[in-house]
Amino acid sequence: MQLTVKAHFNKQTKDSRKELIQFYVKGEDEKKPEINHLTREVVELEIEGVEQKLTCEFSKSSKDSKKTVLDFVVKGDTSADQSFNFYKMAGSDVTLNIVESQMSIDEFYGEDHEGIEYSVDDKGSVNVPDNQLSMDTLDEVAASTEEELD
Known part of the structure; x- marks a missing residue:
């Protein structure tokens, strides 16, 4: 689902636990x-x-007689350079596109887990940091899996 609204980028706040952004829709x-x-x-x-795009939890919307307020919690691993141009728009009227993510709330707030770290660029290519996985490691995993199956 996708939603486009004209809104006022009211504020962006950050503390030690989370980062919040707020928009007013009129x-x-x-x-x-x-x-x-x-x-x-x-x-x-x-x-x-x-x-830039920001991954957020759409935490709440509230409505009064003058406006609708949209509050979002920004994903914790968003880098400053990734969000700089986005936050430069604070205090101005914007056209906001809100697109439902395939990520679940559990994944959004999830702790570190075992697995391979990777990122996906705008073209859909997967990038894996060096020295995280080698062919030797894959061979060891395959061998141990075969032993368990025997």
């Missing part, structure tokens, strides 16, 4: 039912004209 866009459907989901936020 006018016809605040009546869109998709806002409620995406609340409590992991989403990708984009601001029109900014290359």
Whole structure:
């Protein structure tokens, strides 16, 4: 699901535990039912004209007589250079694209786990850091798996 709204990028705050961003939606866009459907989901936020995307939990939306407030918790491993141009837009009116992520809430808040670290670039290519896995390691894993099966 995808949602596009005209909003005011109200604020961005960060403390030792989490990073929050808040938008005010006014006018016809605040009546869109998709806002409620995406609340409590992991989403990708984009601001029109900014290359960076942020992975966030759409933590809540609240409505009063003047505006609808959208609050997001930013994924903890977002780097400063990744979000710099995004946060430069704070205090201005923006066109906000909210796209439902395939990541679950458990994955979003998940602890470190065993496995291979990797990243996926914009073209869909997977990048694995050097010295994380070798052919020798793969051979050892395959051999131990075969022994367990025997």
